[in-house]
Amino acid sequence: MTNILIIVTGSVAAIKLPILVKKLQEKCLANGHLFQIRIVLTEPSLHFFKLVEVENLLPAGSIYRDADEWTTWTKMGDPVLHIELRNWADIGVIAPLDANTMGKLSNGICDNLASCVVRAWDINKKLLYAPAMNAHMWTHRITEKCIRVLNDLGYIQIGPICKKLACGDFGMGAMAEVDQIVAKIMEFVR
Secondary structure (H helix, E strand, O other), X not given: OEEEEEEEOOOHHHHHHHHHHHHHHHHHHHOOOOEEEEEEEOHHHHHOOOHHHHHOOOOOOOEEOHHHXXXXXXXXXXXXXXXXXXXXXXXXXXXXXXXXXXXXXXXXXXXXXXXXXHHOOOOOOEEEEEEOOOHHHHOOHHHHHHHHHHHHOOOEXXXXXXXXXXXXXXXXXXXXXXXXXXXXXXXXXX
């Protein structure tokens, strides 16, 4: 059994989450892999897709938001959600990884459920990330620094790719194609 945790941040590429989940499920089933998927959503990610589309693909209780961190913990000794998710996951996938969250992760900031999970991540487990942002943000020197930090931590980068972006610009910064992300995940599914 492989437990796959997908973390979704606030890039327009979050619109591809339902497709990512479907294709990952199809690929795992086609290869005879036993797997579970759970999802952590940042609040900005919810702007780009209908939550019900993803809820219909997964068992109840598989999707987590920031508020869940606080509703599951009321006193000392209660489970801490970001630690529970970190312990549960065999593989982590941040798709898409927006510029905001990239900056937070590369600087150790953990102010929401997604960034707390990553800050607590077990370095012996694979953590993949698929950057997605405007070409101007992607080519900014700060992004170069952030990528270097994430890669130095052992995280595995997928993309980005060059194509027409949501703003109408053509350039590097679009999230890797879903098939490319699924193929990379499958390299680590047992």
